[in-house]
Amino acid sequence: MTAADRGAELAERVRAGDRRTLARLLTEIENRSAVAESALRVLYPVVGGAHLVGITGAPGAGKSTLVAALARAVRSTGRPAAVLAIDPSSPITGGAILGDRIRMQEHAGDRDVFIRSMASRGHAGGLAAASVDAAAALDAAGFPIVFMETVGAGQSEVEVASIADTTVVVEAPEMGDEVQAIKAGLLEVADIVVVTKGDRPGAQRTAAQLRAMLTVGATDEAEAIRRAEAGGRRRPKRPQVLLVTAPTNDGVPELLAALDRRAAGRDTAMLQPARLARAAAQLDAVMAERLRARIRDGRHRHRIDALLVAIAGHELDPYAAADRVMAILDGDEPANDAEPDRPAADRA
Amino acid sequence: MIERRIKVLIAKPGLDGHDRGAKVLARGLRDEGFEVVYTGLRQTPEMIASAALQEDADVVGLSILSGAHMTLVPRVCRMLRDEGLGDVLVTVGGIIPDDDIAALREAGVDRVFGPGTTIGEVAEYLRDNVRPRESA
Numbered sequence: 001m002t003a004a005d006r007g008a009e010l011a012e013r014v015r016a017g018d019r020r021t022l023a024r025l026l027t028e029i030e031n032r033s034a035v036a037e038s039a040l041r042v043l044y045p046v047v048g049g050a051h052l053v054g055i056t057g058a059p060g061a062g063k064s065t066l067v068a069a070l071a072r073a074v075r076s077t078g079r080p081a082a083v084l085a086i087d088p089s090s091p092i093t094g095g096a097i098l099g100d101r102i103r104m105q106e107h108a109g110d111r112d113v114f115i116r117s118m119a120s121r122g123h124a125g126g127l128a129a130a131s132v133d134a135a136a137a138l139d140a141a142g143f144p145i146v147f148m149e150t151v152g153a154g155q156s157e158v159e160v161a162s163i164a165d166t167t168v169v170v171e172a173p174e175m176g177d178e179v180q181a182i183k184a185g186l187l188e189v190a191d192i193v194v195v196t197k198g199d200r201p202g203a204q205r206t207a208a209q210l211r212a213m214l215t216v217g218a219t220d221e222a223e224a225i226r227r228a229e230a231g232g233r234r235r236p237k238r239p240q241v242l243l244v245t246a247p248t249n250d251g252v253p254e255l256l257a258a259l260d261r262r263a264a265g266r267d268t269a270m271l272q273p274a275r276l277a278r279a280a281a282q283l284d285a286v287m288a289e290r291l292r293a294r295i296r297d298g299r300h301r302h303r304i305d306a307l308l309v310a311i312a313g314h315e316l317d318p319y320a321a322a323d324r325v326m327a328i329l330d331g332d333e334p335a336n337d338a339e340p341d342r343p344a345a346d347r348a
Numbered sequence: 349m350i351e352r353r354i355k356v357l358i359a360k361p362g363l364d365g366h367d368r369g370a371k372v373l374a375r376g377l378r379d380e381g382f383e384v385v386y387t388g389l390r391q392t393p394e395m396i397a398s399a400a401l402q403e404d405a406d407v408v409g410l411s412i413l414s415g416a417h418m419t420l421v422p423r424v425c426r427m428l429r430d431e432g433l434g435d436v437l438v439t440v441g442g443i444i445p446d447d448d449i450a451a452l453r454e455a456g457v458d459r460v461f462g463p464g465t466t467i468g469e470v471a472e473y474l475r476d477n478v479r480p481r482e483s484a
Contacts, residue, residue, distance in 0.1 A: 020432050023404035031352055094353065095378035101399060102388035108395035116402055119353070119383045 007038025014043070014141050019114065022141045026116055029133045032289065040133055043140040050082075050139035051263040052132075052146050054164030056186065059152025061172040062196035062246060064103035067147045069246035071113050072106065073256040074145055080112035082143035084134055088151045089119040096120075100149060114143065120151055129285035132163050132278065145263070161189035162281040165274050166262050168192045168255075169239070171210065173203040187214065190239040192258055198245035207243045214239060291329075300328055354478050357385045357405040359396045361424060364414035365389055369441065373409065376467030382474070393420060397427035400436060406478045412442040418451065425456030435479045441465070 001009075010028070013021035028036035053070075055063050067083055074081040085100035098117035107113035118134065135146045150160045161167040169190035187193065193214070195207040215238070240258060244251035295304055307324060310316035358374050360367055367389055374384045385403050387396070400408050408428065410421060421440055428436055440452060441461040449460050459473060 020401055023402055027355075027404045089383075090378060090381075093379055093381045095381045096353075096383045097374055097378050098383060098385045101385060105388055105391075105395070108387075108391070108398055111398075114402055115399075117385050121353075 003034035004038045007035045007040075008042050010035065011039040011042035011140070014039070014137060015046070017142060019111070019141070022114070022137060023116070025137050026118075026134055029130055029137060030118060030121070032130065036133065040136060043136055047136045047139040050135065050144055050146050051259065052135050052139075052148060052163070052165045053259055054148050054150065054160035054167045055170060056150040056160045056167065057152070057170030058172070058175065061152070061170045061175075063149050063152075063170050064100045065246045066168075066170060066194060066196055066244065067100075067149050068104040068106060069244070069249060069252045070147060070256060070259075071104070072249070073252050075107075075110065075113065077256075079145065080114070080143050082138040082141075082146045083113070083115045083149065084118060084131060084138070084146065085115065085149045086118045086120055086131065086151050089121045091122055094121070114138065114141070128159055128163050128281050129289060132282055132285075135163075145259075159281075161277075163278045165278075166191045166259060168194055168259075170194050170196055171206065172196055173198075173200045173206040175206070187239075188237065191237060191262065192255070193239045193241045194251075194255060195241065195243050196246060198243040198250055199248070203243060207241050211241045214241065294329055295325065303328055353381070353383045354406050354474060355383045355385065355403060356407040356409055356474065357387065357396070357400050357403055358409045358411065359387045359391045359399070360389050360411050361391050361393060361396060361420040362412060362414050362416045363390060364412065364416075366413050367411065369413070370409075370411040373411070373441065373467065373470065377471060377474075380467065380471040382471070393423040393427050396424050397431050397433070400428060400433055401431045405436060407437045407439065407474055410438070410440045410442075412440065412444070415443070417442070417444055418448060421452055421457060422455035429456065437474065437478055439470075439473075441470075 007028075010021055010025045014025055025036065025039055028039070055067055057063050064085065067085070071081040071083060083100075083104065085098070085104075087096055087098045087100060089096045096119035098119060100117055101108075101115060104113075104115055107115065116134070116138075118131065121130075131148055135148060138146045148160065148164060167189050169186055169192075171187075171193060173195060187210075193210055195203055195210065197203055198207075242251055242255050242258065244255055246252065294300070304325065307316065307321045311318050311321050356377055358370050360370055370386065374386045377384050385399070385405065387399050391399075396408065396410070399405075408424070410417075410424060412420065417440065425438055428434065428438065434456075437459075438457050439459045439461060440457050444452070444460050444462060452460060458477065461470060
């Protein structure tokens with residue numbers, strides 16, 4: 001069976017609601033395989049209905065516990081929910097410990113909560129491609145809301161905002177002073193900021209500080225839009241700040257209501273910038289994958305390796321080397337997906 | 349296309365709360381390059397089978413120190429088969445009397461690892477015995 005046939009078959013069974021096949025397709029997606037690509041080509045035109053919610057924040061801030069509570073809230077409205085929980089891969093061995101399910105045990109017996117752990121696998125930009133594709137597969141399987149929990153983020157891991165419809169930034173109480181709240185980075189990409197562990201001392205104060213600092217010095221909204229548009233810049237977001245105590249459910253229905261309000265506005269202008277940003281991230285990621293695959297192609301390896309040695313020896317600067325790589329690739333035959341070393345009969 | 353990684357689900361069925369061994373193994377297998385899903389304590393056979401399905405695990409590793417293995421392990425194996433996961437490698441670690449091993453293997457366990465097993469032995473066994481994937 002060719003990759004295209006197998007991909008089409010997987011796509012059909014996923015659409016029919018087969019959870020075992022969904023799990024298999026997610027593995028193909030993680031492996032960036034030809035089968036996954038074929039399946040996604042079939043599925044892409046028929047998906048797009050799901051609300052993709054990114055959940056990010058520092059390690060230990062309470063992301064997994066919040067996602068478990070959100071899944072509970074979604075279930076209480078009768079809808080199924082999907083969770084993609086991403087944990088880091090070892091940069092040394094490539095191995096990973098995926099521990100997010102520990103906080104989501106209450107859903108383990110529920111067929112309508114599909115939880116999938118993914119290792120980040122450390123390929124630049126590739127995680128964005130794999131997680132958007134995984135969300136598309138979950139969308140195709142009929143999940144109207146997909147929570148994507150990122151690896152514990154530092155100040156600048158803002159990639160999730162480029163692929164999610166809605167970005168929720170999770171902050172634990174007492175994690176920093178007011179100046180932390182006005183630094184550029186993670187908080188800026190939030191559509192909603194959630195202060196977790198709301199029963200801890202200091203939680204109220206953290207929420208109040210964030211509310212104050214996220215608006216301090218910001219101009220009036222209409223004025224901000226006018227000035228950003230006049231200058232050709234994206235306009236800053238004005239996130240809502242919510243206080244949540246996930247284990248007791250305090251604040252969780254309000255958070256889900258805020259998410260559902262955004263989903264309801266999906267056909268309007270509200271989510272359009274997010275969807276265009278995602279399209280750009282997807283195209284970038286796939287282009288990068290294709291370019292890397294061509295560079296690694298056996299035909300070019302010797303010439304590329306020679307360029308690497310020249311860069312390392314400071315005989316050639318990386319910019320000139322990049323120009324030469326582009327020239328090498330420009331010289332490729334147009335239809336060059338198959339490896340040339342093998343006879344045609346072995347391909348596909 | 350990137351290199352396949354073997355995905356191992358490590359679970360503690362039943363009521364014993366001693367998971368140091370499970371955590372040591374999870375960490376050790378991480379260092380051997382495996383992707384390890386750790387599900388936590390007090391899992392029912394239903395929870396383990398459902399997690400193995402959603403995660404598309406290649407291996408289910410059960411850690412049991414409570415003595416309830418003859419009740420729990422066959423149920424996990426049966427539920428995995430019921431979910432269409434008969435090709436998943438099932439291993440058991442913990443305190444398992446030698447006399448029980450034959451019955452566990454009969455129930456569907458591929459290998460029992462006793463005290464003193466090294467991480468390297470487990471990793472080597474998993475690499476050698478994991479199911480092949482139907483598509484590249």
